[in-house]
Every structure is written in structure tokens, then in C-alpha cells.
Amino acid sequence: MADNLPADTATRILDAAEALFAEHGFDGASMRMITSQAGVNLAAVNYHFGSKEGLFQEVFHRRLAELNKQRLACLDALEAESAGAAPKPSRVLEAFFGPALEMAADTARGGATFMRLLGRTYTEPAEFIRKFMAVEYAEVVERYTRALYAALPDVPKAEIVWRLHFMMGAVSYAFSGIDALALVTGRFDDDPALLKPRLTAFLLGGLRAPLPDGPEGKSGP
Amino acid sequence: MADNLPADTATRILDAAEALFAEHGFDGASMRMITSQAGVNLAAVNYHFGSKEGLFQEVFHRRLAELNKQRLACLDALEAESAGAAPKPSRVLEAFFGPALEMAADTARGGATFMRLLGRTYTEPAEFIRKFMAVEYAEVVERYTRALYAALPDVPKAEIVWRLHFMMGAVSYAFSGIDALALVTGRFDDDPALLKPRLTAFLLGGLRAPLPDGPEGKSGP
């Protein structure tokens, strides 16, 4: 994105699209905005990606393939290191969110922009988006849920799935960076280096929280 | 929304808009969709709300005014009950998220739809949206951050603000209900009555988590 080498047409489009989708959303960013920011012709999007949806999907695939490959590698390393024993929950979380946090801190090569886009897209449930996200994430989610089941044998599986859900929400929101709160509380310090330990501490606290009672104390005897 | 009494034009528009904005977003839901679903004429939106943005804003104001009034009342009651002492963090969280969770469980009168819209809108940072959200939330955020500072005297204020940020993310995401995970893990049970205790336990765990070290152990001597 911030490379000063001249990139090829397809890459220039992907970079411009990433930034504009992050800022305006899928509908809000028009192909005219994208192609003019990329310095290419309007028709180039259809030529290279088939359609606007195809472009959107490729923006995600480019980054997510890399991100999820790293996540799987981290988990492989962790499981090899533990040699059969269940790894600690904190290590599993770190393996999962670490690569994402690194990407979010990489402002130079557009990683930060992409993570904002990703956070925002989790709540944009257009049909075609859900479809390819499911495919893109399938293996990672499957492996990590199993790892968490093993790491937290005392927490019911349904509870773990929910908590993974909550964690992804907290992380998405932190990435999407709208700072709805900041508008009111005043801009608080947001050194990206501090985000990682803060977020990790919070997530781990939530993940290992004492189990809730049933609704209004309806839990078993 | 599900009332079978004939509502007036403005209300019919608001109800239809709420549902369609929740499903398709601000740009994705057109005025033609909204007015045809409401069974009113296209021109009625401009007559009653001035513009599409005016309509969007009013959709939020209608619900948020009520929601935030309840939140302030809950905090008032809590502080009166504690008579000068700092209330427990769990009680403060309950006062803040309780009314929202109740609204999210109210499928009959459209509260659930609205909370999905709200969750989604937190990550749609269009300029005019941020503007009126800041106004709508100003008093609530101000009062609750102060309450949390008092409830958690050992946690640095900056950390509390961050954690409030993370919590709102987890909650938004839970409400927006896309279930990116559910696509992969299989539809897990989502009895709305179970959401509240689960979410509360998670949030409280995160809020009270042990403080993080600095980045990579850079904390003080």
C-alpha cells in the first residue's frame, strides 16, 4: 500500500479497495472511487476480478490466507512443544490473536487498514460475505475450538464457544477502531504496543471467568 | 413492529426502516425498500424526516432515549442504595448492560431488531452517525465511567476505559448476531435467557482481570 515501487494494476486496485471498503463499507465505496484512487480505468475491476463482489472477496482472501496460515503454524508449534499435554489457555489465545494483532500493528504495509475492514465486516452480514468467510475460516476455527476444549476441560463446550464468540467481538471492535467511546471520554492514549497486553489480559479474564449461574439462579441443585 | 393496531405513517416508516437498516445497513437499505415495506409512499420519508439521514437518526433516537434513560435510572438507584460507598463492579455492569439485554430479548416489540442494528452501527463510522451517537451517549458514558473508576480503585483509569471499550465490542457483536462462528461450529444453542448470565460472567471476568505487564515485560522495575 505504502510501497513506492509501481505495483501492477490488480495490486493497485486491491490496495485502494482495501482502504476504501474499510472507510465506507461495501456499498459506500463505489467502483469509481476505487479505480480513480488506484489510478486505473473503471473497467479494470471487472476485467481483473469479474465484479465488485469478486474484488471484495479477493481483498479478504489476500490477507486472510496469510493470517490463517500463521495461526495454524502457531498452533502446530504450540502443540508440538506441549507434546501431548494440553497447552495453557493463555498460549492458545496468544497463538490465535497474536498474528492478528501483529497485522493490526503493521501500518506500513496496510495490515492495520485491513484489520479495520475485517472488524467492520464481521457485522455486515451480506449473504455472499458470510459464505466466503465461512470457507476462509473453517480450518482455523475447527482446530482452535478443539484446542480450547482441551485447554479448559472444566468449562462446558457450549460455554467455550460462546466465549470465543465474545472474544472475537471484543477484538473486532478494538480493530474497527471507531472509538465510539473516545468521542465522549476524550481521546485516550492508544499506543498500539499497549493494545496487545491490554487486550490479552481482558480476553483471558473473560475466558477463564467463573461459570455463570443459570438465568436468575435456575442452575441445577 | 409486530403490533396489529394500525400505526401512523411516521411510526410505520420507523419500524420498517429499523428492520431494513439492521439487515442491509444504511447504504444497502433504499428508501424504496423502506417505504414499500411500510406501505407508504416514497415521498413520505422526506416529508416526515427531511432526508434518509434524518430517518436513520430518528430510528436511533426513538430507542436510545428510552434505553439510556433506563440506564441512568438504574445507576441512580444503585448509588442511592450504596449510600456513598462505591457499588460493586458487577452491579455497575448489570445496571449498564441489563437494560440493553432486556431490549435485545424483546422480540415482540422490535427491541431485538434494534439491538442488532445498534451492534452493527458501532462499526459503521459514517461521519453523521458518529456525531449523533456521541450526543445520545454523552451523559450515560460520563456517569458510568465515573462509577467504574470508583468501583475499581486499584485499576488505572486508562485501563478501565479500554476495558469498557472491549466490553462494548463483545456486547455489540453478541447483539449483531451474525454468528460468524456459528457457520463453522454448527448452530450452537442460543436461548436468549442464557445469553445474559453468560455475557455477564464473561464481561466481569474481563473487567476484573489481573493487570497486564507492559508490552513484552517492559513494565516498571
Added chain:
DNA sequence: GTCTATAGGAGGATAGAC
């Protein structure tokens, strides 16, 4: 392969009849 030009439709908004 990349561009120009344009098709063909949908968008929000408004003027004026009723």
C-alpha cells in the same frame, strides 16, 4: 491487456396536484 464510451437501471430528492 487496457482504454473509451455507453448502456441500463436504481438511487435520493422535489414540485405540484389532490
Added chain:
DNA sequence: GTCTATCCTCCTATAGAC
């Protein structure tokens, strides 16, 4: 107050020149 008819802008996609 509500509806009809219409304006003008903007969209995505494509056909065909270079």
C-alpha cells in the same frame, strides 16, 4: 398530509476501439 410524476445523479457492467 399524502400521492404521482419526474429530475438528475450515480451506480455496475459491458461492448468494442486501440
